[in-house]
Amino acid sequence: MTKIRTRGLTRRALMRGAGSGIAAYAVAPMLAGRASAQAGDLATIHETAAAAAKKLAEGRSVTLKILQPSGSLGNVKPVADRFTEATGIKFDYIEVPLGEINQKVLLEAVSKSGAFDIALPATFGIPDLAESGILVNLDQYAQKYEPADYQKDALYTIGDYYKGSLYGYQTDGDTYLMFYNKPWLDDDAERKGFADKNGYELKVPDTWQELDQMLAWFHRPDKGKFGGALFRTQYFIAWEWWGRFHAKGFYPLADDLTPQINNEAGVAALEELIAASQYLYPGAKTNGLFENFEAFGEGDKFANIGWGGTQKFLNSDKSKIKGKLAFGDMPGGLVNGELVRTPYFNWGWNYIVSSVSPEPEIAYLYTLFAASPVLSTIAVRDPAGYFDPTRNAHYEDAEIKRTYSPEFLVAHKASMINSIPDLYLKGQGEYFDELRVNIAAADAGTKTAKAALDDTAAAWARITRRMGARSQEVQWRFLKSNYPAGIRDKLK
Structure with a gap:
């Protein structure tokens, strides 16, 4: 038995x-x-x-x-x-x-x-x-x-x-995906007002810049409407930065394992993440995974970031936004004038x-x-x-x-095929713990974006030495060679 x-x-x-x-x-x-x-x-x-x-x-x-x-x-x-x-x-x-x-x-x-x-x-x-x-x-x-x-x-x-x-x-x-409040996207008055203000169509955003502008547009807390429900708790916040950073056109490590996360692109990505935090609902900084599902399911927020488990809840009878969603990859960025999307398997x-x-x-x-x-x-x-x-x-x-x-499965399949990997190195938890703590500190205002990433880069260098740089370099080259081809060719 x-x-x-x-x-x-x-x-x-x-x-x-x-x-x-x-x-x-x-x-x-x-x-x-x-x-x-x-x-x-x-x-x-x-x-x-x-x-x-x-x-x-x-x-x-x-x-x-x-x-x-x-x-x-x-x-x-x-x-x-x-x-x-x-x-x-x-x-x-x-x-x-x-x-x-x-x-x-x-x-x-x-x-x-x-x-x-x-x-x-x-x-x-x-x-x-x-x-x-x-x-x-x-x-x-x-x-x-x-x-x-x-x-x-x-x-x-x-x-x-x-x-x-x-x-x-x-x-x-x-794989990480984006969820959008479709009735808000399709509202004629919202579409006209947004286009008049920003000079382009209100639609599923292609870039992080477009997403951030949409979060700001829809954030009306005095009317009970919020730009987004993106995670701002310490454990989850680094994943969003990972996507924002890759969309700037860089790998997190150089070939010799020197951290690149604290370069100008990394700092800009973190500053943009911090700026976007002001357009999120109040619970973003405290709510965990399932509370996030429930909060976005109320239907009073424009955008969320999540994965299949998120959709299982949002497509259930517990969700007020069931059947009212649009989906997309994690936004990308313009690298040398070309749109590069970086879906992420997390x-x-x-x-x-x-x-x-x-x-x-x-x-x-x-x-x-x-x-x-x-x-x-x-x-x-x-x-x-x-x-x-x-x-x-x-x-x-x-x-x-x-x-x-x-509709979700179409977006999910495309994201799975094109996902960038997590940092599959020995000590992954240590690398990401340092990143999480410092990004959360920057978002809370206790460190500047530059200081947070400088501290993370220094810690990463120490972790690499302790884990064995030669062994880590073997795995990093393997990992880089298996980024999706359409993304791999655009990163440096």
Whole structure:
């Protein structure tokens, strides 16, 4: 019987030579040398994976333990139940608070207790977890079982890899999107007044400058209307700056890992973020994730920033703005006179295998099964769960369309395909903690924008030295080489 316990490349990496002898990596299709799966097997890979797992477990009683973020059981259990039906392999479910799961996996690297076989950490933690030794390098298993088009069908895979090796399968499409109050956008009087004042049409904005002007235009707190609901709490605020900064045409690090975040573009991006704060509703500085959903759902704000979970709420009967939304990528910027958009993948859950699992091959086969087009569609269907679309198949499913709305899914798919990655380096949490603290300080007025980013850059340099600059440079080159081509060519 299933037990539930709660606690409260395919895109393979190919090495290529780089200057100064340091290996750089690029994700590229590897279409040859497969021992089992072939290019045409994507539609039936869940059956192939289950059959292989059943054979490996033959004559034995096997139970896999899954460590997952609390709130995701509706995404995970229906898929595991199908695996049990096909193989006889059972599951234990161990739920931990979503903000603690990466630390829980990392602790296993020390304790080696065998507490779980499979886990679902946040994608940004893969580098630290891989370096700790707790993750199985999945290259050997992918070479044996993964169809040649398995990762090509997935819309965002860069977070699955560290230094060119496969460590997990993305199962949640957390790309940042913009949400707009469509009746306000379509109001004839608002459109005329805005165009008269600003000299261009009121529409879904292309650039951060346009968004900021729209926030200012609609902000009328004396009339109970607010420009936006963009996050200003410390944990979330850095993500907006990340998008604003990239839209200025720069990578956060130079090739030698010198931080570029405190250059003129970085300071300008932060000053613009701070200026936009005056056009947000009062709760922006204190409300967390779900409070943000509820606040924007009141329908008295023009714009919000969010992802699939935001839309699940806004498209529900709890939202007063259901069916009254327009969507867009995160705004971009003009780089050498050309519009550059920089959608951003900011979280996501990722199936990984524990290196102390007594059944690593069976555990891998389950992750292959769970992330396959057929089974991952079942997972994403849960309207109360965390998993958002990641594969082409998800966008054609009728239940998923009802949960998110067809209009949202069009914008989401485009954003997934073109998303810039998070800072997938060892120590990602430390880098971003410094960024969060200092950006929040600048927004609160206790530091200037320049001082906040200078302090962050100095801290980043120290973190890089402590983590090992040579190793970090290898991963940074891999990461840069896998920014979307249309964006990569515009950044410096």
